[in-house]
Amino acid sequence: MITRLLVVSAKTVRNLRGDERGVTAIEYGLIAVAMAVVLGVALGSDGFLGQLSTAFSTVSTEISNVNTSATGGGGGGEVVPEE
Numbered sequence: 001m002i003t004r005l006l007v008v009s010a011k012t013v014r015n016l017r018g019d020e021r022g023v024t025a026i027e028y029g030l031i032a033v034a035m036a037v038v039l040g041v042a043l044g045s046d047g048f049l050g051q052l053s054t055a056f057s058t059v060s061t062e063i064s065n066v067n068t069s070a071t072g073g074g075g076g077g078e079v080v081p082e083e
Contacts, residue, residue: 041047 043049
């Protein structure tokens with residue numbers, strides 16, 4: 001009876017040691033968590049896209065300011081070079 005239990009236990013342990021399905025699931029879970037962190041950093045308001053949006057807004061404002069001062073503040077018309 002005990003020998004039979006030992007044999008069954010040994011087979012079960014041997015089968016569990018060769019089974020890597022759980023390991024694969026854990027690896028996929030870790031990859032998913034890493035992707036979520038990367039997306040959170042990239043898409044957050046202080047992340048890469050937020051800083052890129054701020055940079056483009058700053059460039060747009062500077063271009064508008066230069067255009068306004070170059071046209072004499074009228075906001076349209078011919079650009080007159082300074083003498």
